Amino acid sequence: MSLKIWINNKLVDEKDAVISVFDHGLLYGDGVFEGIRVYNGKIFKEQEHLVRLYESADAIRLQIALNIEEMSKAMNETVKANGIKQGYIRLIITRGIGTLGLDPFICKDASIIIIADNVQLYPKELYDKGLKVISSSVIRNHPMSLSPQIKSLNYLNNIMAKIEATDSGMLEAIMYNHEGYVAEATGDNIFIVKNGTIFTPPVSSGSLNGITRATVIELSDELGYDVVEQNLTRFDLYTADEVFLTGTAAEVIGIVEIDGRKIGDGAPGEITKELKDQFFKYASGE
Ligand code: PMP
Numbered sequence: 001m002s003l004k005i006w007i008n009n010k011l012v013d014e015k016d017a018v019i020s021v022f023d024h025g026l027l028y029g030d031g032v033f034e035g036i037r038v039y040n041g042k043i044f045k046e047q048e049h050l051v052r053l054y055e056s057a058d059a060i061r062l063q064i065a066l067n068i069e070e071m072s073k074a075m076n077e078t079v080k081a082n083g084i085k086q087g088y089i090r091l092i093i094t095r096g097i098g099t100l101g102l103d104p105f106i107c108k109d110a111s112i113i114i115i116a117d118n119v120q121l122y123p124k125e126l127y128d129k130g131l132k133v134i135s136s137s138v139i140r141n142h143p144m145s146l147s148p149q150i151k152s153l154n155y156l157n158n159i160m161a162k163i164e165a166t167d168s169g170m171l172e173a174i175m176y177n178h179e180g181y182v183a184e185a186t187g188d189n190i191f192i193v194k195n196g197t198i199f200t201p202p203v204s205s206g207s208l209n210g211i212t213r214a215t216v217i218e219l220s221d222e223l224g225y226d227v228v229e230q231n232l233t234r235f236d237l238y239t240a241d242e243v244f245l246t247g248t249a250a251e252v253i254g255i256v257e258i259d260g261r262k263i264g265d266g267a268p269g270e271i272t273k274e275l276k277d278q279f280f281k282y283a284s285g286e
Contacts, residue, residue, distance in 0.1 A: 006114035025094025029154035130256030188247035242269030
């Protein structure tokens with residue numbers, strides 16, 4: 001079935017949703033984006049995603065012609081037009097059409113693209129079995145280079161780590177920061193469980209301020225777990241009782257092996273499973 005794509009203020013057929021080869025989003029990865037889930041026809045954490053999008057845009061001095069309310073309307077229209085009840089929205093803002101030079105301010109209007117579709121990041125069975133991952137040798141972007149908190153169209157840093165994972169026969173890689181502390185996975189935040197306490201690296205360690213991460217911290221709190229945001233080392237991962245990832249596309253998924261070391265008993269742990277179930281319940285409005 002052909003999708004209806006929102007592009008530059010209207011919905012068009014997928015085949016007509018095209019952008020210029022002079023768009024700086026294509027030429028330079030100059031732009032920002034969001035990935036957002038739809039559960040039971042409702043956009044999950046819509047406001048939080050929109051705020052993060054506009055903050056990313058501000059950080060790169062990208063002006064978006066629509067305000068947050070107008071963007072929300074456009075997203076909801078796109079979801080409706082595609083009949084999406086359970087799915088995923090990709091919201092993309094590119095710098096727009098410019099010249100072959102870098103100058104972003106030559107580009108007149110940012111392009112707005114909204115895609116509403118389905119997504120399956122990891123195979124379904126791995127939510128029960130857990131993921132095996134490697135530590136990447138690719139260091140997460142230094143915050144003084146390109147802040148990992150900007151959800152930019154430049155994902156090459158993460159893609160380099162993903163290539164390393166794929167080359168090792170794995171689906172995912174853990175990225176460390178310039179000081180050797182754990183940052184995040186290529187498209188997800190990371191948590192560990194040790195002796196009943198939940199730990200996650202602070203956002204300042206070089207990760208995106210994940211919206212699923214924040215939700216899982218809140219749910220953990222409600223369930224009575226202590227959540228500690230502190231720097232984690234590779235040793236902490238290797239010796240954790242449980243490790244799991246969180247992200248919009250990934251949701252909550254257990255990790256059962258890192259660099260050939262088995263985590264816990266080699267299956268997703270009890271707290272991981274509890275949080276995964278709670279997350280699904282919460283997201284689907286139960
Ligand atoms: N880190 C990176 C690099 C990501 O791309 C994502 C996915 N947006 C996340 C973490 C998870 O963030 P969220 O829970 O907001 O999707």
